[in-house]
Structures are given as structure tokens and as C-alpha cells.
Amino acid sequence: MPRFEVPDVDLSQYSMRQLAAPPLAVLVVALAIIGGWAATTGSPVTPGIEFTGGSELIAESDASQSEVRQAFETDPVSIRQVGTGGDQYLVTFQTEAVPDIRDDSDVTIDVVQSQSVTATFGSSTQELALYGVAGAFLGMSVLVFALFRTFVPSIAVVISAFSDIVVPVALMNVLGIKLSLGTVAALLMLIGYSVDSDILLNNHVLRRSGSFWESVERAMNTGVTMTVTSIAAMAVMTVVSYIFGIQLMTAIGVVLVMGLTTDLMNTYMLNVSLLRWYKFEGVNR
Amino acid sequence: MSWFRENWRVATLVVLLLGSSVALFAPGVGAGGGGGSGQQAEAASGPTNLNYGLELSGGVRLRATVTGVTADGVDVTQDNEAAIAEEVAAALDVDRGDVRARVAGDTVEVYQDVAPSDLEAALTDAGYEPDSVSVGVTSATRDNIVSIIESKVDATGLGGADVYDIQTQGGDRSHYVVVEVPGQNATQVQDLIRGRGEVELWAFHPGENGTQTNTTVLRGEELVEVDQPTRNQDGQPIVPVQLSDAAGERFASDMRQLGFTSQQGIGNCAFPNSGYCLLTVLDGDVVYDASMGPTLADDLQSGTFTNNPTFTITANSMEEARNLQVNLQAGALPAELVFQDSYYVSPSFADRYKPLTLVTGIAAALAVAGMVFLRYGEPKVAVPMVLTALSEVVILLGFAAVSGLALDLSHLAGFIAVIGTGVDDLVIIADEVMTEEVSSSRVFQSRFRKALWVIGAAAATTILAMSPLAVLSLGDLRGFALVTILGVLIGVIVTRPAYGDVLRRLLTDNR
Numbered sequence: 001m002p003r004f005e006v007p008d009v010d011l012s013q014y015s016m017r018q019l020a021a022p023p024l025a026v027l028v029v030a031l032a033i034i035g036g037w038a039a040t041t042g043s044p045v046t047p048g049i050e051f052t053g054g055s056e057l058i059a060e061s062d063a064s065q066s067e068v069r070q071a072f073e074t075d076p077v078s079i080r081q082v083g084t085g086g087d088q089y090l091v092t093f094q095t096e097a098v099p100d101i102r103d104d105s106d107v108t109i110d111v112v113q114s115q116s117v118t119a120t121f122g123s124s125t126q127e128l129a130l131y132g133v134a135g136a137f138l139g140m141s142v143l144v145f146a147l148f149r150t151f152v153p154s155i156a157v158v159i160s161a162f163s164d165i166v167v168p169v170a171l172m173n174v175l176g177i178k179l180s181l182g183t184v185a186a187l188l189m190l191i192g193y194s195v196d197s198d199i200l201l202n203n204h205v206l207r208r209s210g211s212f213w214e215s216v217e218r219a220m221n222t223g224v225t226m227t228v229t230s231i232a233a234m235a236v237m238t239v240v241s242y243i244f245g246i247q248l249m250t251a252i253g254v255v256l257v258m259g260l261t262t263d264l265m266n267t268y269m270l271n272v273s274l275l276r277w278y279k280f281e282g283v284n285r
Numbered sequence: 286m287s288w289f290r291e292n293w294r295v296a297t298l299v300v301l302l303l304g305s306s307v308a309l310f311a312p313g314v315g316a317g318g319g320g321g322s323g324q325q326a327e328a329a330s331g332p333t334n335l336n337y338g339l340e341l342s343g344g345v346r347l348r349a350t351v352t353g354v355t356a357d358g359v360d361v362t363q364d365n366e367a368a369i370a371e372e373v374a375a376a377l378d379v380d381r382g383d384v385r386a387r388v389a390g391d392t393v394e395v396y397q398d399v400a401p402s403d404l405e406a407a408l409t410d411a412g413y414e415p416d417s418v419s420v421g422v423t424s425a426t427r428d429n430i431v432s433i434i435e436s437k438v439d440a441t442g443l444g445g446a447d448v449y450d451i452q453t454q455g456g457d458r459s460h461y462v463v464v465e466v467p468g469q470n471a472t473q474v475q476d477l478i479r480g481r482g483e484v485e486l487w488a489f490h491p492g493e494n495g496t497q498t499n500t501t502v503l504r505g506e507e508l509v510e511v512d513q514p515t516r517n518q519d520g521q522p523i524v525p526v527q528l529s530d531a532a533g534e535r536f537a538s539d540m541r542q543l544g545f546t547s548q549q550g551i552g553n554c555a556f557p558n559s560g561y562c563l564l565t566v567l568d569g570d571v572v573y574d575a576s577m578g579p580t581l582a583d584d585l586q587s588g589t590f591t592n593n594p595t596f597t598i599t600a601n602s603m604e605e606a607r608n609l610q611v612n613l614q615a616g617a618l619p620a621e622l623v624f625q626d627s628y629y630v631s632p633s634f635a636d637r638y639k640p641l642t643l644v645t646g647i648a649a650a651l652a653v654a655g656m657v658f659l660r661y662g663e664p665k666v667a668v669p670m671v672l673t674a675l676s677e678v679v680i681l682l683g684f685a686a687v688s689g690l691a692l693d694l695s696h697l698a699g700f701i702a703v704i705g706t707g708v709d710d711l712v713i714i715a716d717e718v719m720t721e722e723v724s725s726s727r728v729f730q731s732r733f734r735k736a737l738w739v740i741g742a743a744a745a746t747t748i749l750a751m752s753p754l755a756v757l758s759l760g761d762l763r764g765f766a767l768v769t770i771l772g773v774l775i776g777v778i779v780t781r782p783a784y785g786d787v788l789r790r791l792l793t794d795n796r
Contacts, residue, residue: 004656004659004660005660058634060634097624098471098627110631111629111631112630112631112633112634113629113630113631113634113635114471114627114628114629114630115626115627115628115629116624116626116627117625117626118623118624118625118626120625121348121625121626124453124459125759125760128453128757128758128759129759129762131753131757132753132754132757132759132762135752135753136749136750136751136752136753136754137750139749139750139752139753140746140749140750143745143746143749144746147742147745181695181759181760181761181762182698182761184762185695185698185754185761185762185765188750188751188754188766189702189705189769191746191747191750192702192706192743192746192747192750192751192769193705193706193709195743195746195747195750196706196709196743197709199739199742199743199746200713200739200743203738203739203742207738208735218716221716222712222713222716222717225656225660225712225716226708226709226712226713228656229653229656229657229660229708229709229712230705230708230709232652232653232655232656233649233650233652233653233656233701233704233705233708234649234705235652236648236649236651236652237645237646237648237649237652237701240644240645240648240649241641241642241645244641244644244645246638246641246642246645246694248694248695248698249642249645249694249697249698249701252698252701256705
């Protein structure tokens with residue numbers, strides 16, 4: 001029977017710079033992408049209609065994508081297939097009401113789901129969601145500082161969690177995934193998940209006996225198992241829900257897979273480096 | 286007793302699991318079909334006692350703001366109530382009926398889209414100093430609107446509807462009227478509450494200087510009885526109504542005065558050009574024009590009408606007649622609604638989500654099981670781990686069944702989040718316990734306690750991260766956050782420690 005073993009990586013053979021540079025570089029690139037996005041589009045992420053206002057519907061039709069596109073009284077902003085069944089399309093409009101199907105259209109379209117949001121309602125939702133994410137992040141930071149009561153290990157957790165959110169957001173821009181209530185939920189879940197492995201690492205290094213590298217290795221054994229298992233579950237969920245066309249779950253799954261992968265890198269390269277500096281140099285200063 | 290003290294977690298887990306299974310599957314248990322917030326849920330049907338929300342059962346949800354501006358802290362008394370309303374209406378150039386001064390609460394509302402500063406100026410000019418003026422209407426008006434919409438929906442015969450008023454924290458229009466109707470499509474429900482639904486009867490007649498004039502001769506609120514729509518002798522759809530005595534008398538005298546009972550007033554309607562017509566008007570739009578019939582004219586002239594003031598309001602189609610009847614019965618909304626957000630999913634499409642999400646969840650759980658088996662190789666560790674993670678979902682579902690929580694997609698996403706944190710914790714417990722050969726129960730206990738610190742800290746951060754969402758009114762995200770918090774609590778207090786106990790039994794061979 002094949003076994004999944006956490007690979008024995010000897011992190012001590014790398015210098016602190018070698019370890020910390022890649023995650024920091026990734027974070028910088030991600031921030032650059034988000035910054036560039038904000039400069040060109042006016043918003044750090046492309047918000048979906050829940051935040052900008054507009055309407056969206058799922059149309060069931062045997063007709064082709066271009067026929068469905070032309071069947072509405074208003075030109076859609078975008079249209080794409082949902083699921084892998086081949087007869088469902090997600091059609092997005094800028095109008096605040098769901099447009100009617102043209103009278104002269106000869107394709108049969110069954111609108112099975114629709115949603116419309118006004119710009120005012122959308123912007124108030126956006127404001128609330130922003131407060132939600134900021135509040136969650138702030139609460140997490142305060143709690144982490146209260147738990148460890150030392151600056152470097154605590155800030156390591158906070159930086160890692162920050163990067164775990166920022167990198168998926170940058171990837172969302174690159175992959176053309178819009179910000180929706182579902183992806184906001186996923187970003188918040190990331191705060192919870194990423195902190196798990198960071199707390200585990202800090203706990204092993206700071207509160208347990210044994211040498212630094214022994215502690216790191218033990219924490220890694222457990223932490224990598226945790227994160228890889230979660231990645232596996234989320235990847236399966238993403239694929240299956242994509243096939244079935246359950247968009248909310250696909251959105252959550254994609255963001256979590258990206259975030260958890262980022263977390264593996266951040267925890268065992270960036271956090272370990274910061275803790276190492278703290279253990280070997282910071283304490284003595 | 287000592288057995289229980291050592292195994293209370295496992296015992297509690299078993300009790301919770303049994304309780305949840307009963308709540309989920311036993312017929313007649315659960316809050317299905319109950320009142321209150323469970324109303325929007327489809328009555329529990331199918332193999333479980335679970336309630337499903339709109340997203341999983343199909344239907345429409347509309348969120349709307351009420352058009353209006355309210356001034357607070359105006360000194361309104363019984364005596365100046367009418368005067369204030371008249372002065373403000375004149376100053377803002379709106380209908381007298383669009384201004385409402387309330388003695389209770391000392392508020393003045395204008396049910397039109399006017400700027401708050403304009404209302405403030407109008408009141409200040411008239412000598413009333415408002416404390417503050419803001420966009421929105423009073424809670425009394427909102428309650429009134431909610432009850433009118435409820436009776437409109439009832440009168441239409443749409444079952445299971447839920448109408449309520451919510452407050453959100455963002456924006457200046459922070460109150461929303463929410464209408465949820467299962468199994469209907471969006472336009473149908475929107476049409477029902479679009480506009481105020483004010484039905485009037487106008488007399489269209491030649492005025493003094495020869496031009497045609499409209500005079501309102503009957504308003505919806507003057508009716509004491511509204512009957513089911515039917516058809517008259519000519520096959521035209523009508524709504525039979527009965528006027529109050531006072532209104533009947535006024536109507537008869539108006540008709541006589543305007544010349545409708547005269548020779549040229551009978552059967553002489555050429556709307557919209559000339560003649561004498563009775564117009565059925567909905568929200569200011571003429572729906573139907575009819576000419577005066579000879580029998581009614583006789584009754585009005587002779588005074589027979591005032592003894593039995595019944596009348597028929599004519600419409601073009603049966604559907605229109607039904608719509609008029611609903612509007613007449615429920616009354617007009619005091620202010621117009623602006624739809625901010627609407628959501629519709631067809632029942633058959635929504636129904637499909639249930640088995641599909643179940644399959645997705647099972648696939649994700651299998652992925653977890655697979656990883657855990659690959660990692661530990663030992664069924665003793667892996668089997669209880671997967672069972673523990675799944676039991677958390679069963680307990681949460683049991684809770685949902687008992688509390689009548691209407692499950693939506695967001696809650697299902699919450700279940701996944703719970704399984705995710707659960708697996709993390711279980712891996713921590715297993716690794717902590719198995720690092721070295723477990724020789725005694727005492728060694729186990731000390732390791733276990735160390736593992737619990739990490740789990741507790743991680744749980745606290747997750748709960749803290751989710752709590753803003755549980756409080757903020759972000760619709761979908763609230764259910765997600767609540768389920769996640771609840772699941773983490775159940776997990777940390779009962780199920781995950783119980784896994785530790787089971788593992789101890791299995792690994793220490795009963796010490």
C-alpha cells in the first residue's frame with residue numbers, strides 16, 4: 001500500500017535568506033499585481049455583481065452559447081458555461097433588473113436562477129464585507145498576540161496569514177475569478193485554517209522541550225499532514241462541484257486550495273525563518 | 286461513576302449522535318412547518334426532518350427599501366398634526382397624502398424621493414425645528430407596509446410567504462423590507478408589490494371651459510367590501526364592491542353634479558377624446574374606461590343607489606381584475622418600494638442542489654479518509670478519525686432539524702469548513718499521542734492536554750475570525766459563519782476530545 005509520508009526536508013541546511021526570500025518574493029509580486037490592478041481598474045479585486053450591482057442568471061437551453069447571448073433584450077457583459085452538462089449558461093448583465101428574452105428570439109431558454117442587485121445595495125454590501133474581513137483579521141491578530149505575548153513569533157503568524165490572503169487575491173485577478181460573497185467566505189476561512197499550522201509551529205518551538213530543528217520537524221510532520229489533507233479535500237470539492245455546476249462551492253474550493261498551498265510555503269519557509277532568527281539571535285539582544 | 290468521569294466525552298458524543306439521528310429521521314420531530322422564522326422554510330418533506338431555505342427549495346426573495354424621508358424630534362401634537370402635513374406638502378410640492386406627521390414619536394415623514402435638506406428647510410421655515418432628518422421611514426410605516434404586503438400575498442393565494450423588516454449596518458438606507466415567497470417566479474411577486482397599488486375611480490367629463498377634466502370620485506379606502514372578481518352580462522371582468530354609506534352618498538351626488546346621470550352622460554364615452562367616462566385607475570394609470578350604464582344612472586338619480594351602494598369596477602382581463610381586487614382588499618402601500626436585490630431559483634433547479642451537494646460532500650470526505658489512511662496506515666487511528674469528523678456534521682444537521690434552521694448553500698459551505706477544521710484538530714491529536722510509544726494513561730493525558738492547547742487556540746482564532754460575519758447582515762455569509770462557529774464549538778468541546786479518548790483506549794490497550 002502506498003503511503004503518504006511528510007517528506008524529510010532538512011531546513012537547517014538553508015540559510016535564513018534562502019528560506020525567507022521565496023515567500024517574501026511571492027508576497028511582493030502578489031502585492032504588485034493587486035496594486036497594479038487597483039491602479040488600472042480602480043479596485044484591488046474585480047468585484048462581482050453582488051458588490052457592483054447588476055444582474056446574473058442561469059439559462060438552460062439547447063441552443064449554442066452565441067444564440068443564448070443574442071436572445072436577451074440587453075447585451076450581456078459575459079456568458080459562460082456552468083457545469084459540464086453543456087446546456088447551462090451563466091449570463092451576466094450590467095442592468096439592475098434581469099432583462100427579458102427578446103420577443104423575436106426563436107431559441108427556447110428556461111431561466112432557472114436569477115439574481116439582481118442595485119448599485120446602492122451592492123456598495124453597502126461591499127462596505128460590510130470589507131469591515132467583516134478587516135474585523136476578522138484584526139481580531140485574529142489581537143488573539144495571536146495575546147496567546148504568545150512575544151512580538152516576533154506573533155507577528156510571524158500575522159504576516160503569514162496576511163500573505164495567505166493576499167496571494168490568493170492576486171491569483172484571483174490573474175485567473176479572472178471575481179470577488180463574491182462565496183470567495184469572501186473562503187478568504188475568511190483561510191484566516192482560520194492558516195493560523196492552525198502557524199500556532200502549531202509556534203507552540204512546538206516556543207513551549208516544548210527539544211532543540212529548535214527537532215521541534216520544527218515535529219511540527220512539520222503534523223502541520224503538513226493537516227494542510228495537505230485539507231488541500232486534497234478542497235481540490236476534490238472544487239472539481240466535483242465544478243462538474244455539477246455548484247458555483248458557490250467551486251469558488252470557495254479554488255480560493256482555499258490556492259490559500260492553503262500558499263500557507264505551506266509561508267509557514268515552513270517564512271515563519272520558520274522568523275522563529276529561527278528569534279530563537280538564535282533575537283532573544284539574546 | 287468513575288467510568289463516566291473518564292469517558293464523559295465519549296458518552297456525550299454517543300448521546301448527541303443518538304439525539305441527532307432521532308431529530309433527523311424520526312417522523313414528527315423537529316421544527317418543520319413551525320411558525321416564526323421557520324416560515325420561509327419549505328415544510329419538512331422527504332426522508333429527513335431538515336428544513337430547506339429558498340436556495341435549496343426554490344422561490345423568490347426580494348429586498349426593497351421604502352422611498353421616503355423622515356424628520357425626528359418635531360413637536361407634533363393632535364392639534365398641529367394636519368397643519369404640519371399641509372404646510373410641508375405645499376412647501377415640497379408633493380401630495381398631501383404623501384406627508385404623514387405622527388404624534389407618537391414626534392416624526393414627520395414624506396413618502397417621496399426628496400432631499401433630507403429640503404424637508405429640513407421646509408419644517409424650519411414653517412417654524413418646527415427637527416432634531417435630525419434622514420433618508421428612510423419610521424418603523425410604524427414599515428410595520429404597516431409589511432402587513433399590507435402580507436395581505437396582498439395572502440389575497441393572491443401564494444402560500445408560505447414570509448415578509449419581514451431587517452436592519453443592516455451599512456449605507457444610509459439601512460432598513461430593508463424582505464419578501465420571500467416559495468415556488469414563485471420573480472416577476473410575478475415583483476408585479477404584486479411594484480407601485481403602491483392605489484386603486485381609484487375617476488370621472489372623465491367635459492369641464493367648464495370645454496376641455497375634458499378628470500375628477501376622483503372613489504378611492505380604494507372608501508370601500509367596505511370587495512368581492513371575488515367575476516364577469517358581467519357582457520362578459521367583461523368586474524370586481525363587485527360595496528361603498529360605505531357616506532361614500533355612496535357622496536359618489537351619487539358627484540355623479541349627478543358632473544352630469545353623468547343626464548341624457549348626454551349615459552352611454553357616451555369616447556376616451557381619451559370626449560364624453561363621459563368612468564375610469565379605473567391603478568397608481569395613476571388608466572386601466573379601463575367605461576361609459577355610464579342606464580340602470581346605474583337611474584339608481585343614482587332616484588336615490589336607490591344610496592340605499593344599497595354596490596358598484597362594479599371594470600377591467601380588461603380576468604388577471605387584471607384579480608390584481609385590482611388584491612390591491613383593493615389589501616389597501617395601498619403608504620410609500621413606494623425600490624427593489625434593491627432580488628433572487629430567484631426555480632424549484633426543480635434548486636431541488637437538484639441537494640443530492641449534488643451531498644455527493645460533493647461525500648467526495649470531499651472520501652478524500653480526507655484517503656489521505657488519513659495513506660498517512661497513518663493504521664485503521665485504528667484513521668477509522669475513528671473519519672467517523673469523528675462525520676459525526677460532527679451529523680450533530681450539526683440534528684441541531685438544524687431541531688431548531689428549524691432553513692438550510693441554504695451557505696450553511697452547507699459552513700459544514701465543509703467544520704470538517705476542515707475538524708480534520709486539522711484530529712491530526713494534531715493523533716500525532717501528539719503517537720509520537721512515542723504510549724505506555725500509560727498518565728503519559729497520554731499529559732500529551733493530550735498539550736494538544737488541546739493548540740486546538741483551543743486555533744478554535745478561538747477561527748471563532749474570532751467568523752464572529753464579524755455572524756453579526757454583520759451579509760445575508761448568505763451569516764449562515765455560513767454561524768454554522769462554522771457552532772461546529773467548531775461542538776468539535777472542540779465534545780467530539781475532538783472524544784476522539785482522543787477513543788484513541789487512548791485503542792493505543793494503551795486499556796492501560
